[in-house]
Amino acid sequence: QVQLVESGGGLVKPGGSLRLSCAASGFTFRDYYMNWIRQAPGKGLEWVSYISTSGSAIYYADSVKGRFTIARDNAKKSLYLQMNSLRAEDTAVYYCARGQTTVDAFDVWGQGTMVTVSS
Amino acid sequence: DIQMTQSPSSLSASVGDRVTITCQASQDISNFLNWYQQKPGKAPKLLIYDASNLKSGVPSRFSASGSGTDFTFTISSLQPEDFATYYCQQYDDLLLTFGGGTKVEIK
Numbered sequence: 262q263v264q265l266v267e268s269g270g271g272l273v274k275p276g277g278s279l280r281l282s283c284a285a286s287g288f289t290f291r292d293y294y295m296n297w298i299r300q301a302p303g304k305g306l307e308w309v310s311y312i313s314t315s316g317s318a319i320y321y322a323d324s325v326k327g328r329f330t331i332a333r334d335n336a337k338k339s340l341y342l343q344m345n346s347l348r349a350e351d352t353a354v355y356y357c358a359r360g361q362t363t364v365d366a367f368d369v370w371g372q373g374t375m376v377t378v379s380s
Numbered sequence: 381d382i383q384m385t386q387s388p389s390s391l392s393a394s395v396g397d398r399v400t401i402t403c404q405a406s407q408d409i410s411n412f413l414n415w416y417q418q419k420p421g422k423a424p425k426l427l428i429y430d431a432s433n434l435k436s437g438v439p440s441r442f443s444a445s446g447s448g449t450d451f452t453f454t455i456s457s458l459q460p461e462d463f464a465t466y467y468c469q470q471y472d473d474l475l476l477t478f479g480g481g482t483k484v485e486i487k
Contacts, residue, residue: 296476306416306424306467308476320474323381356423365471366414368435370423 263287263369265357270289270374277347277378283327283340283371291335294360296367297342299353299376309355310342311364347378382406382470386479391487399455401482403446411447412472418481419464427466428453458484465480 269281278281281297297309310321319331330343340357354375358367383406393399397477411431416424426435428444431451441456457463463486468479 305481306418306469306478308469308478311476322475361426361429364474364476365412366423366426366429366469367416368426368429370425373423 265359265369265371267355267371267374270376272377272379273347274380275348275378277342277345278345278360279376281342281344281355281357283376284324284341285338285340285359288359288369290333290338294363295331295333295340296360297329297331297340298356298358298367298370299351300356300373301350301353304353307353311360312340313363323336344376347376349378352376352378371378381475382409382473382477384468384470384477386466386468386482388482389480390483390485392485393458394487395458395460397458397487399458399462399484401453401466401468403453403479405449405451405472407472408448409470409472412470413443413444413446413451414469414471415442415453416467416469417462418464418467424467440467451475455484469475 264286268282296311312331328346332341354373356373357371359369361368385404413431415428418424444453465481465483467481
């Protein structure tokens with residue numbers, strides 16, 4: 262079945278780094294735009310970044326621009342999020358999500374991975 | 381960035397009630413709007429895309445309409461499994477944004 266599975270979350274100190282991964286299965290990964298979306302504890306959803314099928318188009322939310330880097334490996338059917346200079350306000354569940362066609366609706370979501378930034 | 385304002389932020393309703401949620405965009409987004417349902421501890425689920433199109437497999441009691449800046453999401457007859465938080469999301473701007481969410485609780 263169509264599935265996304267995130268990994269790599271954990272506890273990190275302010276200023277630290279973490280790399281999230283998202284493994285895709287059940288669909289042709291290279292044909293879809295992919296996204297990272299986060300949700301702080303008890304808060305709403307915040308789109309973080311997306312990457313086009315080939316990786317040639319990448320966008321970031323202003324809140325993470327310059328600190329986070331999205332990447333994909335179509336051969337490995339995997340999406341990544343490198344997070345540097347982490348702040349307390351980056352504490353959230355991070356979801357990877359598939360774009361339904363391109364940059365539009367998020368039609369498949371992973372279960373999420375928790376990132377906690379705290380000293 | 382385009383701001384999405386959802387209202388109400390929460391509501392209490394009974395099984396069988398008709399529930400309506402609104403979402404207002406800070407500028408014209410045509411029909412580039414989606415609606416999601418999220419239950420506690422779970423990932424969101426896409427219900428409606430392109431403002432009014434029901435995702436395959438989603439019950440027909442869910443519907444939505446609107447264009448430009450004003451959008452409406454309706455549950456025609458609330459069921460026990462519908463108690464959740466609902467979000468709108470725009471994709472007119474390449475910087476995608478969500479509304480703040482509407483929590484639908486049991487009265």
